[in-house]
Amino acid sequence: xxxxxNDLTGRNEADEVSKEVTDKYSLRGRVFNRIREDILSGKxxxxxxxxxxxxxxxxxxxxxxxxxxxxxxxxxxxxxxxPNKGAYVHGISQKDIHDxxxxxxxxxxxxxxxxxxxxxDEEIEALxxxxxxxxxxxxxxxxxxxxxxDSQFHETIYKASGSKILEHQLSTYHHYVERIRKISxxxxxxxxxxxxxxxxxxxxxxxxxxxxxxxxxxxxIISTIANLNKQGL
Amino acid sequence: xxxxxNDLTGRNEADEVSKEVTDKYSLRGRVFNRIREDILSGKxxxxxxxxxxxxxxxxxxxxxxxxxxxxxxxxxxxxxxxPNKGAYVHGISQKDIHDxxxxxxxxxxxxxxxxxxxxxDEEIEALxxxxxxxxxxxxxxxxxxxxxxDSQFHETIYKASGSKILEHQLSTYHHYVERIRKISxxxxxxxxxxxxxxxxxxxxxxxxxxxxxxxxxxxxIISTIANLNKQGL
DNA sequence: ATGTGCATTATTGTATACAATGATACTTGC
DNA sequence: GCAAGTATCATTGTATACAATAATGCACAT
Numbered sequence: 001x002x003x004x005x006n007d008l009t010g011r012n013e014a015d016e017v018s019k020e021v022t023d024k025y026s027l028r029g030r031v032f033n034r035i036r037e038d039i040l041s042g043k044x045x046x047x048x049x050x051x052x053x054x055x056x057x058x059x060x061x062x063x064x065x066x067x068x069x070x071x072x073x074x075x076x077x078x079x080x081x082x083p084n085k086g087a088y089v090h091g092i093s094q095k096d097i098h099d100x101x102x103x104x105x106x107x108x109x110x111x112x113x114x115x116x117x118x119x120x121d122e123e124i125e126a127l128x129x130x131x132x133x134x135x136x137x138x139x140x141x142x143x144x145x146x147x148x149x150d151s152q153f154h155e156t157i158y159k160a161s162g163s164k165i166l167e168h169q170l171s172t173y174h175h176y177v178e179r180i181r182k183i184s185x186x187x188x189x190x191x192x193x194x195x196x197x198x199x200x201x202x203x204x205x206x207x208x209x210x211x212x213x214x215x216x217x218x219x220x221i222i223s224t225i226a227n228l229n230k231q232g233l
Numbered sequence: 234x235x236x237x238x239n240d241l242t243g244r245n246e247a248d249e250v251s252k253e254v255t256d257k258y259s260l261r262g263r264v265f266n267r268i269r270e271d272i273l274s275g276k277x278x279x280x281x282x283x284x285x286x287x288x289x290x291x292x293x294x295x296x297x298x299x300x301x302x303x304x305x306x307x308x309x310x311x312x313x314x315x316p317n318k319g320a321y322v323h324g325i326s327q328k329d330i331h332d333x334x335x336x337x338x339x340x341x342x343x344x345x346x347x348x349x350x351x352x353x354d355e356e357i358e359a360l361x362x363x364x365x366x367x368x369x370x371x372x373x374x375x376x377x378x379x380x381x382x383d384s385q386f387h388e389t390i391y392k393a394s395g396s397k398i399l400e401h402q403l404s405t406y407h408h409y410v411e412r413i414r415k416i417s418x419x420x421x422x423x424x425x426x427x428x429x430x431x432x433x434x435x436x437x438x439x440x441x442x443x444x445x446x447x448x449x450x451x452x453x454i455i456s457t458i459a460n461l462n463k464q465g466l
Numbered sequence: 467a468t469g470t471g472c473a474t475t476a477t478t479g480t481a482t483a484c485a486a487t488g489a490t491a492c493t494t495g496c
Numbered sequence: 497g498c499a500a501g502t503a504t505c506a507t508t509g510t511a512t513a514c515a516a517t518a519a520t521g522c523a524c525a526t
Contacts, residue, residue: 026316026479028304051507062481067508071261071301075308077401083259084487084508092398099396106339163332165325168310169402260510284477295511300478317478317517 027061032069039078039091050087100173105221107170111161112217116210118162126156127202134195147185153198190227260294265302272311272324283320333406334458342451344394349443351395359389360435367428380418386431423460
């Protein structure tokens with residue numbers, strides 16, 4: 001059956017974004033990323049059974065890396081494993097995405113607050129550069145780059161928060177909604193507004209105003225939610 | 234070398250609390266819980282290397298379940314895996330615990346807010362019973378039970394929030410700080426105050442006052458942090 | 467004495483083999 | 497015909513075998 005396979009022996013599309021925990025250059029890591037993307041992108045149907053051998057064949061690897069990947073995905077909540085029975089897709093629903101945004105609105109606020117106390121000069125410069133360059137690409141409608149810069153802006157703040165725990169959690173959520181973010185930032189109007197909000201957050205952080213930074217970062221996500229609703233998501 | 238082993242063939246101590254994602258009755262699940270407890274309880278030193286065969290021998294299982302468990306722990310952030318090199322303990326520091334409490338203070342607030350909208354009558358009853366019974370056991374100084382009831386109270390609210398995502402996250406954090414919670418609730422004064430706060434949160438939820446419920450739940454955790462500081466943690 | 471190169475060992479990465487469990491379908495008795 | 501029991505198959509769970517990589521230590525040259 002498994003003919004039109006995409007072999008994972010080389011280093012292919014799974015390489016893109018993902019500044020992830022899981023390494024990309026082991027079979028397991030690549031299988032993990034691959035299945036995750038496939039679940040997040042909706043390639044698998046909800047509750048679809050993920051059989052170890054099938055996926056293994058499809059990806060040209062044995063059961064072992066697939067098993068390990070599935071076990072990890074279980075922990076991420078993207079896969080539901082029933083012992084001795086099988087692994088089932090447990091994708092994220094519209095409601096889940098909405099929940100994630102609301103949760104993020106709080107945690108991004110906290111990250112910005114903490115960043116006020118612990119951010120380094122280099123990180124501030126990185127953020128300034130980010131906002132400046134993003135402004136350029138928004139004018140040019142380079143949407144791929146805009147999304148990437150948006151990611152970097154947020155990730156930098158996560159790091160600047162000085163909390164491994166918070167950084168890890170926000171990164172995970174950020175990646176969960178990546179598909180949505182691409183759509184959201186695909187509108188010039190939203191991209192522009194988002195960047196202005198970034199600039200405001202940055203100013204608050206630079207002036208070490210924790211209350212304001214938290215409020216602005218929180219509202220930045222709320223504003224994103226509003227935009228998504230407007231786009232019917 | 235591995236003589237004083239504790240075999241995982243039977244169902245032993247790993248059974249206790251953990252309403253976890255990972256199932257408890259597969260070798261992998263038990264190995265996972267076991268290593269996790271050992272890391273959280275500080276049995277392993279920070280950065281200690283976790284060798285698959287050693288752990289396997291110690292627990293009387295082969296490398297396979299150990300590997301899978303380690304991969305999952307990596308995702309939970311308790312283990313740091315360097316490809317082709319090894320798995321290293323990445324326990325949670327005092328600061329991590331503090332961070333978790335602050336993060337929880339926000340998310341518990343959100344959970345309480347959402348619970349106002351979605352809680353069922355059965356869940357309300359469960360909470361009422363919980364507060365009532367806890368009051369009894371606090372009088373009797375049954376600290377084991379008190380901790381268990383505290384867990385149940387919070388878990389019930391997580392469920393009542395109606396958000397799988399939030400529930401999952403809060404459960405994980407809740408478990409992370411279990412050791413600390415045991416210490417905290419070990420003081421009658423704190424146990425009593427905590428239960429009063431639970432009662433207040435419950436009342437707010439019953440009256441469907443989202444703002445108040447969020448505020449109280451938030452302050453409940455802040456109050457816990459204050460107590461921990463008082464205990465020098 | 468010290469540093470480089472190679473052989474050896476230890477350890478992880480992957481694949482496969484075997485065991486156990488659950489699903490399916492067929493047979494048999496009524 | 498139909499239900500219960502059973503045999504067969506599919507699939508997961510665990511163990512082991514083999515491959516690849518990194519660590520270690522020793523020999524040898526300088």
